[in-house]
Amino acid sequence: MSEKRSGFSSRLGFVLAAAGSAVGLGNLWRFPYLAARYGGGMFLLVYLVLAVTFGFTLMMAEIAIGRKTGLSAIGAFRALNKKYTFIGYLASIPPIIILPYYCVIGGWVTKYLWVYLSGQGTAATETGFFKQFITQPGEPVLWFALYLGLTALVVLLGVEKGVEKVSKWLMPVLVVLSLFMAVYVLFLPGALEGVVYYLKPDFSHFSATTVLAALGQLFYSMSLAMGIMITYGSYMKKEDNLTASVRQIEIFDTGIAFVSGLMIVPAVFAFSGGNAEALDEGTSLMFSTLPRVFAGMPGGGIIGGVFFLLVLLAALTSSISLMETVVSIFQDKLKWSRRTTCLAVLGLCVVLGVPSSLGKGVWKSFTILGNDIFDFFDFAANSVIMPIVAFLTCVFVGYVLKPKTLIEEARLGRRDAVLFTVVIRYVAPVCILLILASSLMAKLGILTI
Numbered sequence: 001m002s003e004k005r006s007g008f009s010s011r012l013g014f015v016l017a018a019a020g021s022a023v024g025l026g027n028l029w030r031f032p033y034l035a036a037r038y039g040g041g042m043f044l045l046v047y048l049v050l051a052v053t054f055g056f057t058l059m060m061a062e063i064a065i066g067r068k069t070g071l072s073a074i075g076a077f078r079a080l081n082k083k084y085t086f087i088g089y090l091a092s093i094p095p096i097i098i099l100p101y102y103c104v105i106g107g108w109v110t111k112y113l114w115v116y117l118s119g120q121g122t123a124a125t126e127t128g129f130f131k132q133f134i135t136q137p138g139e140p141v142l143w144f145a146l147y148l149g150l151t152a153l154v155v156l157l158g159v160e161k162g163v164e165k166v167s168k169w170l171m172p173v174l175v176v177l178s179l180f181m182a183v184y185v186l187f188l189p190g191a192l193e194g195v196v197y198y199l200k201p202d203f204s205h206f207s208a209t210t211v212l213a214a215l216g217q218l219f220y221s222m223s224l225a226m227g228i229m230i231t232y233g234s235y236m237k238k239e240d241n242l243t244a245s246v247r248q249i250e251i252f253d254t255g256i257a258f259v260s261g262l263m264i265v266p267a268v269f270a271f272s273g274g275n276a277e278a279l280d281e282g283t284s285l286m287f288s289t290l291p292r293v294f295a296g297m298p299g300g301g302i303i304g305g306v307f308f309l310l311v312l313l314a315a316l317t318s319s320i321s322l323m324e325t326v327v328s329i330f331q332d333k334l335k336w337s338r339r340t341t342c343l344a345v346l347g348l349c350v351v352l353g354v355p356s357s358l359g360k361g362v363w364k365s366f367t368i369l370g371n372d373i374f375d376f377f378d379f380a381a382n383s384v385i386m387p388i389v390a391f392l393t394c395v396f397v398g399y400v401l402k403p404k405t406l407i408e409e410a411r412l413g414r415r416d417a418v419l420f421t422v423v424i425r426y427v428a429p430v431c432i433l434l435i436l437a438s439s440l441m442a443k444l445g446i447l448t449i
């Protein structure tokens, strides 16, 4: 990176900025629908186990690599060992794939905010409202363009600092509002069954697919295996406590995902008795369930508006961090001016984002490996490339760089150092490879799991 590293003024500043990137649609939209689809309690359990082992180890490794080298992914791997620069390149692919379709969902959120602001909240409770919206050829593309434009404007004007300030109060308010809604949902008739489904692991739901889905979600949600935490680490002060920061980011991120699930999954049971079809609704779950919750609440029209505004802001802090990353990757490589690079990235997002949006509607019949274009991008980044990047990072740190280098950088205590070494050398690479292989074979129809 050519510009100077400004660094974070305080450890709290670092934690909040990294949490601002981590907490986003992954927690509020993606986690609940995966939990509903993959067996509730079982998915939650697998996710939590992965978060304290893989999540902790990988985030630690990435931030330590960034802080040690003071560089972003490509430069960092090159500085540590020239032969492994390719891992940095590979890690640059997921943000490029994710950003366009992330903006498609951002567009949906913006539309819902508009629905509430214009007082049409009750219309959104009608069955099929969401489906009808996303399957239109024009409207979702316009909201996508609006959201993408907003993200690009912030990045182009370089006013992220202002956005970070917003995220300081944003997250606590979001947590309080989500908790309030989770408690409200709890009292809806039939919701208790949903709470049991969400919290109680049912071992018949355990499969390689569940584990891969949880692993992919972990990477997505914590912004891992795509070079982002390396970049954040490069801005971190040497004297700051790395372990404590990683723990706080993890608690923030997992806590918000947990509460969103607690608010959405029981609501699905309250409204549909938890039938399989409703639980498997996927990408539309948040949008079809929450308006019904708001409709029953006193003042629900206003609460719905506030909620979607908070979701929009949380999504924006993430998409801004994604776009920043993509811009700096291209800028470093192509040496274009920041303005030109921003515009080029904007163009790329349109080229990839419009088909993703249409993939839910008029282009639905065009599928790749059984997925529409939108789901294919999601699958390719989270379930294929990111596990590969994570695997390579573990092997690199475990056997080439040696865990000791990063243990010293992070000044890990004895217990954490042992956990770090064992996970990065043995547990993580073996598990990631097994999960990836079995799930890919299942996808290609070679294996049934």
Ligand code: PHE
Pocket: 021, 022, 023, 024, 025, 026, 027, 095, 098, 220, 221, 222, 223, 226, 228, 318, 319, 321, 322
């Ligand atoms: N972690 C973000 C989320 O949960 C998504 C994201 C991925 C943001 C990568 C930045 C970089 O929504």
